[in-house]
Every structure is written in structure tokens, then in C-alpha cells.
Amino acid sequence: MEVILVYINFPSRDVARHIGTALIEKQLAACVNLINGVESIYQWKGEICDEVEVMMVAKTTVSRYQQLEDYVKEVHPYDTPEIIGQQLAHGSEGYLNWVQDQMEGRH
Amino acid sequence: MEVILVYINFPSRDVARHIGTALIEKQLAACVNLINGVESIYQWKGEICDEVEVMMVAKTTVSRYQQLEDYVKEVHPYDTPEIIGQQLAHGSEGYLNWVQDQMEGRH
Amino acid sequence: MEVILVYINFPSRDVARHIGTALIEKQLAACVNLINGVESIYQWKGEICDEVEVMMVAKTTVSRYQQLEDYVKEVHPYDTPEIIGQQLAHGSEGYLNWVQDQMEGRH
Numbered sequence: 328m329e330v331i332l333v334y335i336n337f338p339s340r341d342v343a344r345h346i347g348t349a350l351i352e353k354q355l356a357a358c359v360n361l362i363n364g365v366e367s368i369y370q371w372k373g374e375i376c377d378e379v380e381v382m383m384v385a386k387t388t389v390s391r392y393q394q395l396e397d398y399v400k401e402v403h404p405y406d407t408p409e410i411i412g413q414q415l416a417h418g419s420e421g422y423l424n425w426v427q428d429q430m431e432g433r434h
Numbered sequence: 435m436e437v438i439l440v441y442i443n444f445p446s447r448d449v450a451r452h453i454g455t456a457l458i459e460k461q462l463a464a465c466v467n468l469i470n471g472v473e474s475i476y477q478w479k480g481e482i483c484d485e486v487e488v489m490m491v492a493k494t495t496v497s498r499y500q501q502l503e504d505y506v507k508e509v510h511p512y513d514t515p516e517i518i519g520q521q522l523a524h525g526s527e528g529y530l531n532w533v534q535d536q537m538e539g540r541h
Numbered sequence: 542m543e544v545i546l547v548y549i550n551f552p553s554r555d556v557a558r559h560i561g562t563a564l565i566e567k568q569l570a571a572c573v574n575l576i577n578g579v580e581s582i583y584q585w586k587g588e589i590c591d592e593v594e595v596m597m598v599a600k601t602t603v604s605r606y607q608q609l610e611d612y613v614k615e616v617h618p619y620d621t622p623e624i625i626g627q628q629l630a631h632g633s634e635g636y637l638n639w640v641q642d643q644m645e646g647r648h
Binding site: 348358361362416417421423 | 438440441443469471472473474475476477482484487489496499503507513514515516517518519520521
């Protein structure tokens with residue numbers, strides 16, 4: 328299936344909104360959902376860290392994934408941002424077509 | 435794997451609760467999780483839109499997916515609701531069996 | 542792809558934090574994201590239940606999945622906790638390498 332989900336974490340709502348809006352304007356994502364107040368726990372240089380982040384779920388396509396990744400790496404404030412993508416196995420035809428239309432500028 | 439995750443976005447908590455409860459009563463989903471206050475950014479007729487939605491994550495099975503999709507399209511307030519599903523690759527046997535039992539009315 | 546996403550639901554933030562931190566200290570996950578205030582609707586003994594839970598999204602690897610599942614089943618307050626995992630199809634190389642490094646203690 329051509330449509331995929333991409334997860335990207337951000338340090339704040341404003342940064343997530345700014346980059347998310349740019350992804351849509353550049354037709355690198357059809358839409359993005361921002362989940363606020365996500366608590367991220369990880370280890371950094373041996374210390375357990377606990378930060379509040381914003382989780383973005385972007386709907387894009389396999390053919391646009393690499394451009395999306397390259398753009399996010401260019402503008403994201405982290406050195407190594409989380410950018411991971413998952414295949415879809417099912418989807419309503421109308422919605423999947425809408426995603427494709429968005430990516431090809433047929434609004 | 436038979437169990438899948440389905441993502442559906444809703445305009446409000448009440449609508450998400452109502453349709454989510456119906457999915458369970460009709461044995462079209464074993465359980466649904468509702469993530470509130472999700473910010474959705476997308477383009478509509480050339481304008482960037484920014485709405486607050488509720489993201490539902492429904493646990494169902496491959497064999498029930500089409501019935502779930504058909505029902506949601508029938509009752510959802512949007513013309514083209516997001517209904518997308520993902521395969522699972524791993525899962526604890528006890529939980530996967532619970533999902534199957536729910537879908538076959540063995541509560 | 543070696544890196545996978547694992548979803549686990551918890552009854553409270555404290556329990557999710559405690560078990561999430563242990564997963565990282567035991568190198569069973571590279572990082573965990575906690576989504577708070579998730580509304581879970583399901584059926585239990587014929588009754589519709591509606592609880593507030595915390596959804597954890599853990600980043601781990603295929604080779605560590607079974608150890609992670611076994612540990613969570615051991616310490617989780619539920620008899621049959623939801624522990625389900627999904628394959629990744631795409632990811633930025635730098636981030637995927639970071640996950641692997643974390644799992645092998647190269648902090």
C-alpha cells in the first residue's frame with residue numbers, strides 16, 4: 328500500500344506546528360496529527376531523562392518518504408530526531424485517494 | 435497475525451465515544467482507545483486548516499475489518515473519514531486470545 | 542527492519558513511568574513515550590467499561606521483544622496486559638542506529 332504513517336517527536340507544540348505546516352505546504356504530507364504532552368523517557372550519557380514532547384503522526388506516501396525525512400532532518404532542532412515510518416495494510420479507499428490527491432496538489 | 439490496529443479520527447469525544455461503544459457492542463472491535471485533544475493540520479481547498487480532533491485506536495481482526503469500515507463510513511459525520519489499519523507483528527498470546535474471544539462474543 | 546514499536550497500556554502514569562524506566566535500565570527498550578489521559582472502552586463480563594489509561598509506545602528491537610514481553614507480564618498489575626508490537630518499514634539511519642546503540646549499552 329502506498330500510504331504510510333510517519334512518527335516524529337518534537338520538543339514543543341510550536342516547533343511541531345511550524346514543521347508540520349511546512350510538510351503540508353511542500354506536499355510532503357497530506358495531514359499531520361499532533362499529540363501533545365507526551366512524556367518521553369530515555370537514557371542520555373548514562374542518565375535517565377524524562378522530557379515532555381509532542382508526537383507527530385504524519386500521513387504521507389512511500390514515494391515521498393525520503394524527501395520528508397531529508398527535509399525534517401534539515402530543519403529539526405535535534406541532532407538525531409526520531410523519524411520512523413510504518414506500512415499500512417488496510418484503509419478506506421476514499422481516504423487513501425484523498426491522501427494521494429493531496430500529495431499531487433489536487434486539493 | 436489476525437489482530438490489527440485501526441486508526442479513525444473524530445471531531446469530538448462524544449462522537450468518538452458513541453461510535454466506539456457501538457463498535458464494541460456489535461463485536462466489530464474488542465476495545466478502543468481514545469486520544470483526546472489531537473491537533474490535526476491539513477489543507478482544504480488551498481487553505482491550511484488546524485482542527486482539534488479525537489484519535490481512536492481500535493483493536494479488531496483482519497476478518498472483521500471490512501465490516502468495521504463499512505459501519506464507520508455509514509455513521510461518521512465526515513464525508514471521507516480517516517479509517518486506516520496496520521498489521522501487528524508481535525503480541526502477548528494472552529492478550530491476542532482475549533481480542534479474539536471478544537470478537538466472538540466469549541466475554 | 543530490526544527496530545519495532547511496542548504498545549502497552551497502563552492504569553496510571555506512575556505505574557507506566559516505573560515500568561518504562563525499568564525497561565530502559567534493563568536495556569529492553571531504547572526509549573518510551575507515555576500518552577496520558579487515554580480513554581479505553583471495552584466489554585468485561587457483558588458490561589461496557591470506560592477507563593482512563595496511559596498508552597506507552599516503546600522503541601525496542603525484534604531480538605529483545607520476547608524479553609520485554611516476559612518482563613512486562615511479570616510486573617504489570619493487570620492479569621492480561623495489552624502488549625502488542627508493530628514492524629517498522631522506514632526510519633532515519635541515525636535514529637535507528639541510536640536505538641541499537643542504546644540496546645547494546647553504547648550510551
